[in-house]
Amino acid sequence: MKSPPSLSLADHRLLDLVWSSEPISSPQLCKLAQAQLGWKRTTTYTVIKRLCDKGCLKNEAAVVTSLVDRATVQQADGQEVLQRSFHGSLPSFLAAFLRAGSVSDQEAAEIEQMLEEYRQSH
């Protein structure tokens, strides 16, 4: 699928809501957004429309469903951070964390495991 366009913080949060409650009617989504995010109805509808335009949501007959899943969005987000701050270099990205010493032993073990699995499947 084409790479999703960049999503704002508001977009992310609404998508979160939709993922956890879909399929959901748009009025109910508004109520949910009001309760959890403090958004007015017009704000919620604006964000819904924007996400529909970006191809992430579908709003048919006042029922809202998602068109992308969480993993896709996370990957797109990650790519964007990588591109913007690390010139697309994943090692630089990791190096930033390693240099700051902000990777715990457990996390380091998890990463090693992931790399191992990756190597073996390619």
Added chain:
Amino acid sequence: MDTFLSTLLTMSVTAALVAGIVMLLRLVLRPLPRWITCALWGVVFLRMICPVGLSLPVSLVPQAITSGAYVQHLLPAEPGPAQETVPVQDTPAPAEHTLSAGDGTPPAPAAPADIPRPALLTGVWAAGAGAALLWAAVSYARLRWQVAEAVPVEKGVYESDRVSTPFVCGLLRPRIYLPASLPAEDRHYVLLHERAHLHRRDHWTKPLAYLALCLHWFNPLLWLAYRLFCRDVEAACDQAVIRPLGREDTARYAATLLHLGCRSGFPAAVPLAFGTEDTKGRIRAVLSYRRPALWLILATAAACLAAGLFLLGDTNGRLEGRPVDEGMVFSYGETLPLPEPLLEELLALCNRYDGDLEPMSSLSFETDTRILLSGKKDHWEIFRGDHPLLVHTTSSGGKDRESQPYRMTGQLEQAYLAWEASLEEYLWVTRPDTLYTRRGCSLQTKQAAEQVLEELNLRAFTGPYTVEVFQGESPDPTILTVYLDTPPVLATDAARLIPYLDLASSALFALDDTLFYIDWTFGAQGSLHGTGSYMTYPDGLSGQDTPPQTQEAFRETYRQMKQAGSAAQITLFGRYRDTEQVLYCAPGYDGPFPLEAGRSHGIFSELWSDVFALTSFSDSQGVHYDTPYYRWQPQAANDQLTRYGVDPAQHQGEARWCIVENVFTQDTGYRLYEWDGNVFLGYTTPGQPAGPLSFLVQLESTPH
């Protein structure tokens, strides 16, 4: 002079001066907690919104500023009424009347027929204030749009990726908004700072201050004051945050300031941005903050409280620190209240030059009081001699009064004389001009007529009266009848009253073209026994000149009327206030006179007719008896006459009296008195020889 504009300007100048003082104090107060300075800005705010300060005997703001006397030099004066354009008349263009008699000086320019200046300036002010408010409204709306999609982080805290710097927004339920990409440590300190704003209620004070600023948008010093106030608010919040922190945390806070200072800023009007102005200054302040000793803080706070109080003070309405409640001016027999602006000016100049008051040991002469200023326990009289004099009288414990006279010299004298010139201008130009603007508004209703007569201050000279207006047929000539309750009783009073009434009539005819004639009637409406009346006509039958049609001529008539009036004050013979009979006898008439064609019966013949009628009759044979019969009484009547107000010092010898009788009625009730060649007529109940008189009038003629 437009009161609103002059009040606004005075407030603005006063506030600017106070702001200037606070700006100076601020420099001194730098090492001290910044909330003290913020409190001082509160004083500036109060001065911006309150037209009057606290009434104090002493103030840090000079009276020259708070009295606002300079305002009339800044604002243009109201132009004269637009009626100076040519009125629709056949007479030659009255505009030429403003030329002084044929000497060729150009006439004063007629008032321009455009919008009066004060209204224009008020419009400009409203536009400016509206623009400033609009800008704030637009900024606020933009902000709300930006944060519409903000997501909550914790209670009362939201974040948004459309926001580049943290701020607080909202009056009733304020929310803190943070940029989405704020590192956690920075976020912690930012929240401390913003919460300090909330705690100090800055989300209220800054918008309020901005609102006050909108009123004074034309004053650049106050804009500067607002900027400095905003900076002080931020500094106070910084201090509130770091006060409980240790050195390390303080350094981290400074780091946060640095991180956020690199971003783009918001306009200052927008409520409570984290403030990216002056980042360097704030960091320096934070790092070098030392909490001063408690005693120093308390002492400074107390001193600033006192300073603030005195900066709020107004010494207006006070003379030498004592309150003055009102001022009166005595002019040609009238007693008029001094208008507020004039009173303020007078007090201001007396206070300014009080060094030029020379105490005198005693008053070497007496003259009439010109100005009277009254307070609760003091009053001041000003009167003119070689130098203007001020006499200050204090009442201590009720009746006892101590008076101290002063001579006004030097600058005070000059300032006073200049002030008196503006007083004269008020009395003789402004007042008649105001009256003249009513021209054409008619005296055609009772209320309108009463109001105009009230403004002419007829009452001061003639005593109480009632007014009646009669509207005739088309073209609606109006007849004004003025019933003067208090009759002049002495013929000499008449001699003074007639010219006054002529001038008053002249003034009235100038104000209303539709007046047919004015009937000045002596005696209450409906009284039976011969009321006298004096009729005045606009076309000169009463012997007056053509009534004035120009404002200048009206002013002159008004002045003459006042001068004549001071001579015309009617003095009654003491007891006749409730007399029903009104008799009026003009000088020079020794009997009933025929009405001459074309002349008004401006003289009171009723008296003589009444007496004559009573004393003459025709019997059935047609014999006419017309000689009153007098029998002079032997007893002297000096006491009687004196009792009824005749001055014994003016007359010598013994007065004699008699009962006027006729053939049928032995006692008509009339009494004649003669004292030293002066003849008086009185009336009492018929049948009581020495009964109480219901009137006494001096006659100019001798009895037959």
